[in-house]
Amino acid sequence: MNLDNNQECSSRNIPLPIQREVRQRCGFGCVICGMPLYEYEHMEEWAEVKRHVAEEITLLCDQHHREKTGGLLPKEVVKEADKNPYNLRKGVSKPYNLHFAGKEAKVEIGGNSFTCQDRGYGTAMVPISVDGTPLIGLVLADGHLLLNVVIFDEFNAPVLHIKNNQLYYSTSPWDIQLVGTKLTLREAHRKILLEIDFYPPNRVVIERGRFLRNGVEILVRPSNLLVTNNSTLLSGNHAHNCYGGLIIGYHEKPIGGFMAIAGVPRYLGDRKEALKFERESLSRIEQASPK
Template identity: 35%
Template sequence: MSAREPRPAIPEDVKREVRERCGFGCVLCGAPIYQYDHMHEWSKGGAHEPDNLTLLCASHHEEKTKNLLPIERVRRANGNPFNRPKVESPAHVLHYYGDSFEVFMGSTQFTQRLGLAGVCTLVEVNSEPLLSFRIDQGGLLVSLKLCGRDGSPLVTIVDNELTYATASWDVQFKGRALTVREGKGKIRARLAFDPPRRLNLQRALFAHDGLQVEVDPNGIHVPDHNIHLGGGLWDGFYTKGVVAYDKRHKVDGCEGAFLCMPVDE
């Protein structure tokens, strides 16, 4: 008796097509952590075809496997995915806590232990806080706003609640990393979450009121203005990290920042 041959992997281009059609989340609840499900089971002759695949969160996938979720309900949801009519995904809670943070932005590392009711704005652009940490009732709360090239919101975190734009070309939450692409091979944002205290921004774009600050593997940049911060460990106590502003904006509090980026237009 011959051993059963292993099931081949789903092709990556098929996965991306399924993700986009499903709104980058479970078709029933929109959850961004999902599994690829064969509506016509692989073991019963179902193929790795886009029309036969959908996205289900672990809970709904298990219900379907145990016949607690009828396939007809899955097929209806596949035809009208939860996230498709929405501008952004449902909120996904990130499990950060404690009194300290460690953030990598490209090759640059920021770390700090916050005091009681402590607050640190790690990235501020034209007076707008775009990455910050604060302590509330013993919990570490992260807030973040990343944009696309056109300035539209791409990834947002408000007090540990993560959402992302569903109109993106591709959004993939794989393992601990969230990747947003604006085209094939064009990564616009890539974040790796490592609770309870660590966040890794491998690629990101912060923008407000006409000014952009970009993160890539080499560090932090103000595009087209020859301003760059690369490498280094920034430790100790500080209320602000990177502060970027143009001449139209008056900025207070640069004395407490590691790097001020005044930009002449």
């Protein structure tokens, strides 16, 4: 055990190399149920140990974390599961493991797509970015995909933050479901805010979503993307050997994408008109396509 840097930490932020070690040891999922979105949990009370040691930290999903905090899930059960994590158990099917393999990854979003080469640990893909903030990102790491999502509300305040599969921050209870390889995020029991399908080993499809940032609204549909501010409808764009998708606004470090839009009118769009335009455009496309 190497305690050099970790003894008596004052910060609750777990250093990244330790996070990586914990992820690998726990099979990239909640040790109880395998869910690939999780929180880092100190098995010993943080107030007592005040240190970050990989062996003392485990992964729990939102639900099991709450059960442990509420006393429904005994510490001993968590410790047992930590020794034999769900995703590493023999004979357990692994639909939950966001496994990645191959030289190339493909991201499809709203009927558009891009492919990129695996450049090794930490290769990042950015399907949507606004003003330098990636709203959704995927990182290739140790043969797994790490999901990054920031959801902002109408007032431009972050309401949910997932950082490398870690549920980092949320203001209200979120409903996060994983059925098979489909991940759905809902705000409480309301409408879907994000729906992602993982097709191991190297394809990710973002089917639905609503992204807001700095007065820009982007809607992701199964067949198209819509920027409601200026009725930009995107469908059928493909970029190869590229690390981005729809890139809006100024980026200090430029990202290539299948579409980059520098100037978008903010907060001013006529949402109703944009939705009407989308309906009309899609029905025209439908009529024009051969039966």
